[in-house]
Amino acid sequence: MRLTVRQNMTVFGKLYGVADLRERIAELARQLDLIDLLDRPTGRLSAGQKTRVSLAKALINRPDVLLLDEPTASLDPDTADWVRSHLEHYARDRRVTVLLASHNMTEVERLCERVIIMKRGRIEDDDTPAKLLARYGRRTLEEVFLDVARGSGVDSEAAQ
Amino acid sequence: MNARIESAPTLPSPACGRGQGGGSPQRIGAMMLRYWYLLRSSWPRLLDLVYWPTVQMITWGFLQYYIASNAGFFAKAGGTFIGAVLLWDILFRGQLGFSISFLEEMWSRNIGNLMMSPLRPLEFIAALMVMSVVRLSIGAVPVTLLAIGFFGFNLYGLGLALVAFFFNLILTSWAIGIFVSGLILRNGMGAENFAWSITFVFMPLTCVYYPVATLPVWLQPVAWALPPTYVFEGMRELLLHQVFRADLMLDALALNAVLFAAGLFGFLKLLDSARRHGTLLQTGE
Numbered sequence: 375m376r377l378t379v380r381q382n383m384t385v386f387g388k389l390y391g392v393a394d395l396r397e398r399i400a401e402l403a404r405q406l407d408l409i410d411l412l413d414r415p416t417g418r419l420s421a422g423q424k425t426r427v428s429l430a431k432a433l434i435n436r437p438d439v440l441l442l443d444e445p446t447a448s449l450d451p452d453t454a455d456w457v458r459s460h461l462e463h464y465a466r467d468r469r470v471t472v473l474l475a476s477h478n479m480t481e482v483e484r485l486c487e488r489v490i491i492m493k494r495g496r497i498e499d500d501d502t503p504a505k506l507l508a509r510y511g512r513r514t515l516e517e518v519f520l521d522v523a524r525g526s527g528v529d530s531e532a533a534q
Numbered sequence: 535m536n537a538r539i540e541s542a543p544t545l546p547s548p549a550c551g552r553g554q555g556g557g558s559p560q561r562i563g564a565m566m567l568r569y570w571y572l573l574r575s576s577w578p579r580l581l582d583l584v585y586w587p588t589v590q591m592i593t594w595g596f597l598q599y600y601i602a603s604n605a606g607f608f609a610k611a612g613g614t615f616i617g618a619v620l621l622w623d624i625l626f627r628g629q630l631g632f633s634i635s636f637l638e639e640m641w642s643r644n645i646g647n648l649m650m651s652p653l654r655p656l657e658f659i660a661a662l663m664v665m666s667v668v669r670l671s672i673g674a675v676p677v678t679l680l681a682i683g684f685f686g687f688n689l690y691g692l693g694l695a696l697v698a699f700f701f702n703l704i705l706t707s708w709a710i711g712i713f714v715s716g717l718i719l720r721n722g723m724g725a726e727n728f729a730w731s732i733t734f735v736f737m738p739l740t741c742v743y744y745p746v747a748t749l750p751v752w753l754q755p756v757a758w759a760l761p762p763t764y765v766f767e768g769m770r771e772l773l774l775h776q777v778f779r780a781d782l783m784l785d786a787l788a789l790n791a792v793l794f795a796a797g798l799f800g801f802l803k804l805l806d807s808a809r810r811h812g813t814l815l816q817t818g819e
Contacts, residue, residue, distance in 0.1 A: 389561050389653050390652060
């Protein structure tokens with residue numbers, strides 16, 4: 375956390391063998407609005423700024439797969455929306471796969487083409503958002519989630 | 535904040551040496567760069583590297599000075615205490631330097647990020663080993679110069695023997711550091727205390743300040759099973775009798791090879807266990 379944003383990105387860029395590292399850092403700083411933060415210690419940034427730095431680190435090697443674990447947890451609604459928009463655009467423009475773990479079903483509904491619902495470490499259901507809504511007869515994934523969590527959803531055979 | 539954002543490249547990156555047989559100097563360099571950034575970002579930590587070795591050297595130096603002026607035998611034993619202090623610091627600070635760089639990753643919850651990256655465990659260990667030497671140098675070099683100024687004891691006067699002493703001690707320190715890192719990976723920060731204290735277990739048994747013959751007979755085989763014992767005996771032979779015991783250094787090297795391999799094996803097993811039990815991401819401050 376004592377490393378500056380630029381140092382963090384440099385280390386991870388070198389770990390991933392990014393060839394044009396200096397340009398890549400500048401590019402990500404522009405895209406993620408980090409230019410003014412580049413030389414500040416990461417530990418002194420706000421939660422939203424740290425999330426943008428984490429995104430920059432994760433994107434530094436132009437990955438084909440992004441793994442996101444609660445990417446907008448503890449963020450204010452404005453920053454969370456900004457992060458979701460960026461992820462949406464990145465996934466669409468670069469045609470990459472995003473594997474997202476989240477309890478925020480609004481976020482899941484917005485970002486995901488396929489949803490796997492887990493309960494106590496086991497997969498309870500797996501389908502597109504539209505088909506899940508239709509199967510459970512609900513209007514939102516939040517309601518579907520609650521059905522699954524409280525055991526009041528469709529029976530397991532129907533879910534398959 | 536619970537958020538974690540990771541990336542996993544599905545395509546190998548030739549530039550970072552993935553998929554090749556050996557390790558990647560670039561990735562080892564990247565980790566060294568990280569530790570260098572961390573080290574220079576905190577002056578209290580830099581000061582700490584020099585502070586304790588200096589205090590210890592001065593304390594023992596004056597004690598030896600006092601004893602030498604009051605006892606005939608010790609008058610001839612010039613430098614053995616200060617030499618022992620300085621060599622002990624190579625062992626202790628070497629291990630601590632390794633462990634603290636590793637702990638930086640635990641404190642900043644960065645282990646998960648590193649394990650997601652192309653960095654291999656052996657490259658990670660290589661970077662930690664190099665950084666332990668860097669940290670040790672920052673702490674030890676000024677102290678060895680002070681020892682010349684205060685007590686006229688020139689560690690570098692040991693010549694090539696010093697290289698043999700150093701190499702054996704740093705190998706032991708790495709072996710301990712590697713194993714302790716594995717313990718922390720598997721058991722979390724509850725095992726952090728091992729990093730600070732484990733080397734002190736070796737202090738009485740490796741006979742830092744007294745000959746092995748001082749120990750009870752039944753304990754002496756235990757002492758001879760530890761590589762640093764050979765170094766401290768070798769140092770006393772050199773300073774008291776001006777004899778360099780290469781045989782002791784070779785014995786220490788053989789034991790170190792076993793200890794290092796055991797430490798590495800333990801680390802890899804503990805890392806594997808931590809991965810299977812999902813404890814890698816559950817550690818932190």
